[in-house]
Amino acid sequence: MAFIDIRTIDKFYGSFQALSEVSLSIPKGAFVTLLGPSGSGKTTLLKILAGFEGVSAGQILLDGRDITALKPEARNFGLVFQGYALFPHMSVFDNIAYPLKVRRKGRGEIAARVEAMLDLVQLRPFARRKPQELSGGQQQRVALARALVFQPDLLLLDEPMSALDKKLRVDLQDQLRDIHQRLGTTFINVTHDQEEAMHMSDRIAVMNLGRIEQYDMAHTLYRRPASRFVADFVGKSNIFAGTVEGGAFATEEFRMALPADGARPGAAELVIRPEDIRLGAAVAGDVVLAGSVAASTYSGDRALYSIALPGGRVMLTYGSARDGALEPGAPVQIAFDARDGILI
Amino acid sequence: MSRAIFWVSTVLALLFLVVPLALVMPLAFNGSSFLTYPMEGFSLKWFEEVFTEGNWVRAFGNSLKVALGTTAVALVIGGLAATGLMLTGRWLQIVLTGLFVSPMIVPSIVIGVAFAYSFGRMGLSGSYAGLVLSHSILAAPLVFLSILTSLRGLDPDLDLAAASLGASRGQRFRHVTLPLAAPGFAAGALFAFTTSFDEVVVALFVASPDSLTLPVALFAGLRDRLQPTLVVVALLLSLISFAFLWLMARLQRLNAPQKP
Numbered sequence: 090m091a092f093i094d095i096r097t098i099d100k101f102y103g104s105f106q107a108l109s110e111v112s113l114s115i116p117k118g119a120f121v122t123l124l125g126p127s128g129s130g131k132t133t134l135l136k137i138l139a140g141f142e143g144v145s146a147g148q149i150l151l152d153g154r155d156i157t158a159l160k161p162e163a164r165n166f167g168l169v170f171q172g173y174a175l176f177p178h179m180s181v182f183d184n185i186a187y188p189l190k191v192r193r194k195g196r197g198e199i200a201a202r203v204e205a206m207l208d209l210v211q212l213r214p215f216a217r218r219k220p221q222e223l224s225g226g227q228q229q230r231v232a233l234a235r236a237l238v239f240q241p242d243l244l245l246l247d248e249p250m251s252a253l254d255k256k257l258r259v260d261l262q263d264q265l266r267d268i269h270q271r272l273g274t275t276f277i278n279v280t281h282d283q284e285e286a287m288h289m290s291d292r293i294a295v296m297n298l299g300r301i302e303q304y305d306m307a308h309t310l311y312r313r314p315a316s317r318f319v320a321d322f323v324g325k326s327n328i329f330a331g332t333v334e335g336g337a338f339a340t341e342e343f344r345m346a347l348p349a350d351g352a353r354p355g356a357a358e359l360v361i362r363p364e365d366i367r368l369g370a371a372v373a374g375d376v377v378l379a380g381s382v383a384a385s386t387y388s389g390d391r392a393l394y395s396i397a398l399p400g401g402r403v404m405l406t407y408g409s410a411r412d413g414a415l416e417p418g419a420p421v422q423i424a425f426d427a428r429d430g431i432l433i
Numbered sequence: 434m435s436r437a438i439f440w441v442s443t444v445l446a447l448l449f450l451v452v453p454l455a456l457v458m459p460l461a462f463n464g465s466s467f468l469t470y471p472m473e474g475f476s477l478k479w480f481e482e483v484f485t486e487g488n489w490v491r492a493f494g495n496s497l498k499v500a501l502g503t504t505a506v507a508l509v510i511g512g513l514a515a516t517g518l519m520l521t522g523r524w525l526q527i528v529l530t531g532l533f534v535s536p537m538i539v540p541s542i543v544i545g546v547a548f549a550y551s552f553g554r555m556g557l558s559g560s561y562a563g564l565v566l567s568h569s570i571l572a573a574p575l576v577f578l579s580i581l582t583s584l585r586g587l588d589p590d591l592d593l594a595a596a597s598l599g600a601s602r603g604q605r606f607r608h609v610t611l612p613l614a615a616p617g618f619a620a621g622a623l624f625a626f627t628t629s630f631d632e633v634v635v636a637l638f639v640a641s642p643d644s645l646t647l648p649v650a651l652f653a654g655l656r657d658r659l660q661p662t663l664v665v666v667a668l669l670l671s672l673i674s675f676a677f678l679w680l681m682a683r684l685q686r687l688n689a690p691q692k693p
């Protein structure tokens with residue numbers, strides 16, 4: 090049975106619907122990420138889980154118990170805010186000790202547990218500092234320690250990395266994943282960064298316009314996107330609009346036989362990932378197209394090319410860049426296997 | 434050119450404000466018993482008279498008691514009003530703010546007459562409690578506004594964070610809201626004290642000869658006998674006000690966000 094069961098939640102702000110029929114079930118100890126663009130309703134869902142907002146319809150169950158109407162202070166959920174929300178008048182130690190103090194724990198127990206948390210997030214030397222005297226990454230770790238010290242049933246994180254620079258972000262992602270594995274607490278993380286989501290989570294719920302578009306493992310999300318939105322938002326992709334007819338998919342540029350026969354006739358879209366496209370080489374049975382290099386982004390290990398096709402469409406693909414990137418304007422041939430395409 | 438205009442107008446304004454005070458103040462040290470120039474020698478005897486004469490000392494004591502009582506009552510009223518207001522919706526906030534600050538708009542002579550009349554019927558005329566109550570009505574809006582400003586400046590996520598960490602509403606108020614809004618409460622207390630301490634109009638209506646406050650005694654003395662003691666009292670009142678102004682400025686500096 091699911092540990093957290095979110096059942097068909099609707100949320101209205103006046104006449105604006107911020108969430109529509111959101112359902113998720115989350116097993117105990119999982120690391121789930123809510124991924125979506127800004128305004129897709131991620132924070133709203135997190136606030137409902139934390140108890141700061143009520144629902145317009147639907148239920149939340151924790152271990153089978155209905156907690157939809159429970160006050161935030163009675164939920165025992167940890168929460169890491171986007172801006173960290175550390176108490177500026179308390180030291181790092183007192184910030185982390187706060188949840189234990191309101192639970193009336195003894196001084197000895199508080200000291201021992203706060204110190205264990207300080208070790209976990211590697212901030213022991215900073216215990217006496219005020220939050221303002223720490224860097225962004227350190228503040229974020231204090232917020233994390235404070236939200237975990239009382240052993241919450243669930244940890245909610247609202248874009249915890251968004252204020253940090255890229256290098257630090259990757260370090261903290263590793264640390265966060267490590268802490269999750271060590272503690273075994275259930276984590277729900279919110280982000281608009283698909284790399285972060287892929288890097289850390291067991292499962293990802295992709296949100297768009299207040300709905301969950303797809304809830305799956307990262308690999309499934311990437312290889313089998315359920316909608317055009319997911320294909321577009323998660324990873325880079327080339328999307329062809331066309332029609333399915335008589336076991337084949339046809340667009341302006343090409344026509345190809347479909348491998349599986351399950352495809353329904355009618356309008357459809359075909360997604361080809363850039364890494365599935367062969368640049369300059371072709372294997373028997375490939376769809377082969379000719380074009381020219383429109384732009385290239387060289388990144389040392391490889392280059393990302395935009396290839397312009399005669400019809401005006403631009404395709405993304407990677408190429409080896411050992412001898413430097415191809416010049417813009419160079420004529421090239423691209424090819425891909427129809428079986429690598431994803432029909433949606 | 435515009436700098437010159439700025440300086441000339443600043444200096445003129447300062448002269449206008451300061452010269453009358455500067456002209457009167459030395460008379461506190463006059464050797465003779467007249468409030469006129471030229472001064473006849475230097476003397477501290479008027480200070481001595483103020484400090485030893487029962488009436489002035491009693492009036493000062495009354496003022497102090499009333500101002501402290503007003504501070505306490507206005508802090509509770511204004512503090513509750515501001516804290517409660519933060520929990521209501523936007524439209525109710527606008528309406529309630531208007532109601533809470535209305536004593537600032539009503540002329541104090543109207544408030545004085547109203548209190549004199551209603552206290553008379555309630556048997557509070559001339560009492561210490563009556564004075565404190567009427568001054569609290571004048572001071573509460575100032576306390577309310579300064580605490581409200583402080584509360585509005587708080588990050589709302591701090592309260593949510595404390596709630597998610599398990600703190601009840603009361604614990605959140607004591608541990609998070611109150612300490613962070615403390616400068617607002619302190620400024621409100623100072624406002625309340627000074628408002629009451631130099632208030633004349635309402636006190637004229639409400640005070641009795643026994644509960645006479647310093648400004649009212651000064652006002653009465655002005656009609657009775659023009660003596661340098663009046664200037665001494667005025668000087669002392671001004672010094673106390675300056676002290677409070679200075680305290681307020683210190684507080685504001687504390688309240689300003691600290692750069693890490």
Ligand SMILES: Nc1ncnc2c1ncn2[C@@H]1O[C@H](COP(=O)(O)OP(=O)(O)O)[C@@H](O)[C@H]1O
Nearest residue numbers: 102105107125126127128129130131132133134
């Ligand atoms: N308190 C509110 N009142 C009205 N609309 C809101 C409120 N909170 C959020 N919204 C709207 O709900 C939508 C989803 O917001 P949010 O959950 O914050 O998105 P995200 O966190 O994914 O960026 C947005 O369009 C936002 O404008």
Ligand SMILES: [Mg+2]
Nearest residue numbers: 131132133248
């Ligand atoms: Mg958000």
